[in-house]
Amino acid sequence: MAEQGLVLDMRAIQDPFEILWIEGSPYVDVSGGALWEDVLKRCVSEFGLAPRSWTDYLSLTVGGTLSYAGVSGQTFRYGPQTSNVTELEVVTGKGDTLCCSQTENSELFFGALGGLGQFGIITRARVVLQEAPDMVRWIRVVYSEFEEYARDAESLVEEYCFDYVEGFVLVNSDNRANGWPTVPLGPEQVFDPTHIPFTAGPVLYCLELALHYRNADHPSRVDTDVDGLLGRLRFIQGLKFQVDVTYMEFLLRVKRVEEHAKGNGTWDAPHPWLNLFVSKSHIVDFDREVFKKILKDGVDGPILVYPLLRNNYIVRKISSQVKLICKGFGLSPSLIMIDGRIPSKSNRTLYMYELINERHRLREDRSKSKYSII
Numbered sequence: 001m002a003e004q005g006l007v008l009d010m011r012a013i014q015d016p017f018e019i020l021w022i023e024g025s026p027y028v029d030v031s032g033g034a035l036w037e038d039v040l041k042r043c044v045s046e047f048g049l050a051p052r053s054w055t056d057y058l059s060l061t062v063g064g065t066l067s068y069a070g071v072s073g074q075t076f077r078y079g080p081q082t083s084n085v086t087e088l089e090v091v092t093g094k095g096d097t098l099c100c101s102q103t104e105n106s107e108l109f110f111g112a113l114g115g116l117g118q119f120g121i122i123t124r125a126r127v128v129l130q131e132a133p134d135m136v137r138w139i140r141v142v143y144s145e146f147e148e149y150a151r152d153a154e155s156l157v158e159e160y161c162f163d164y165v166e167g168f169v170l171v172n173s174d175n176r177a178n179g180w181p182t183v184p185l186g187p188e189q190v191f192d193p194t195h196i197p198f199t200a201g202p203v204l205y206c207l208e209l210a211l212h213y214r215n216a217d218h219p220s221r222v223d224t225d226v227d228g229l230l231g232r233l234r235f236i237q238g239l240k241f242q243v244d245v246t247y248m249e250f251l252l253r254v255k256r257v258e259e260h261a262k263g264n265g266t267w268d269a270p271h272p273w274l275n276l277f278v279s280k281s282h283i284v285d286f287d288r289e290v291f292k293k294i295l296k297d298g299v300d301g302p303i304l305v306y307p308l309l310r311n312n313y314i315v316r317k318i319s320s321q322v323k324l325i326c327k328g329f330g331l332s333p334s335l336i337m338i339d340g341r342i343p344s345k346s347n348r349t350l351y352m353y354e355l356i357n358e359r360h361r362l363r364e365d366r367s368k369s370k371y372s373i374i
Contacts, residue, residue, distance in 0.1 A: 008121060010061050011035065016124065019047055026129040027086065032063025032122040037252060043129065044248055050132035052078040056166075057254045063122035069114050071275075073166035073208070076157035076309050081127075082113040089124035097123070133212035136163075136250040137226055139242040140183055141207050141235035144200035146287040148234040150307070153207055154280075157307045161229050164210035169291050169303040172196065172204050178298025182206075185243045195238035202296040205305070207235065210250060271301065277308070 010033030017039075018029045026049050030039055036051075037058035043049045053074045055065055066088075070081025078084060087101040090112050098120075100109035111119035143149035149167065156165050171178040180191040183206050196204070211229075213222050230240070245253075261267035278286050295303060 010063055027126050028129055029126050030062055032124055034062050035059055040251055044132045048132055049129040051127050052130050053081045053084045062125050066113055066122055066125055067117050073164035077160055084128045085125050087126035088112055088122055090120035091123055092120040133247050134215040135213050136245055136247055137211045137222055138245055138250055139209040142239035143205040143235050144197050146205055149205040152233045153307050162209045163212045166306040167207045169305055170204050170206055171298040172200055172202055177300045185241045189241050195236050201292055203291050
């Protein structure tokens with residue numbers, strides 16, 4: 001947020017919502033104030049369609065994420081949400097309402113997408129749709145070595161094997177907020193730490209994957225496909241977790257975390273995110289200096305790290321220096337109550353932000369490489 005800037009709550013503007021078919025392809029015209037979770041529910045339940053690219057948390061407005069980027073585990077396949085829009089309606093700083101696209105008012109179109117509201121307010125967007133799958137095989141596998149985790153994650157996004165690829169860093173301990181208990185996907189699943197190699201360091205890495213399928217697909221075929229894809233990965237044997245959920249349940253998975261946090265009173269605690277793009281050539285150093293040192297005790301919340309292909313619009317727009325693969329991660333203060341209380345670490349994110357920025361500045365001075373911080 002800019003100093004003395006304005007925050008506009010657009011949620012009261014819910015219209016329009018209209019499904020369009022243009023040259024045989026589906027789109028939805030939707031208000032900039034609509035929540036993505038409402039777009040999901042209406043598109044899937046009424047039309048069997050869905051946008052291709054999502055954020056992890058869907059209680060965000062369409063205009064809000066399009067003004068930023070909209071990056072998640074589908075970005076490697078379809079690009080960010082900003083790459084899945086063909087037309088916008090924008091209210092400019094002069095009060096003009098303009099329709100824009102790649103061919104009409106194109107400078108405004110590309111300026112507004114990812115423009116942080118500096119070029120206007122997005123009041124309507126035409127979003128690309130596709131047929132929605134019925135089910136998702138949701139998978140998590142754990143690694144002790146970052147290099148193996150990174151190699152596997154990069155190969156998966158380059159080969160388009162799965163429909164969703166993300167991952168996160170966890171503390172190598174039984175800490176309920178940061179450690180082993182954050183990995184299992186259901187209450188019946190148990191994380192057995194005896195499988196962890198004795199050479200493992202202070203943190204572990206969890207690769208999170210999803211494969212879409214239809215109700216008509218035979219379960220044995222899904223099992224065979226998943227086993228074949230996972231068979232060549234180098235995760236710790238015995239630390240694989242998977243579950244089958246509906247497509248909507250998978251996309252609304254963070255909603256359940258939000259509801260739990262609201263129930264125990266922790267949702268109102270500040271929980272800002274810090275997002276970074278780090279070049280492939282520097283990510284191992286970043287792991288050594290940041291994950292294994294600065295963040296080795298966790299942040300009482302998620303630390304995401306996953307690859308993005310550089311050949312998509314938002315990465316090109318942010319930095320021409322980012323290499324083929326980028327990693328993004330978020331830092332968040334606690335969303336989980338520890339021993340019935342909220343940990344008093346309200347300034348920890350700012351502290352880490354300053355430390356990371358300083359390390360980046362020093363490393364940039366030495367290597368002349370660019371780090372894009374968003």
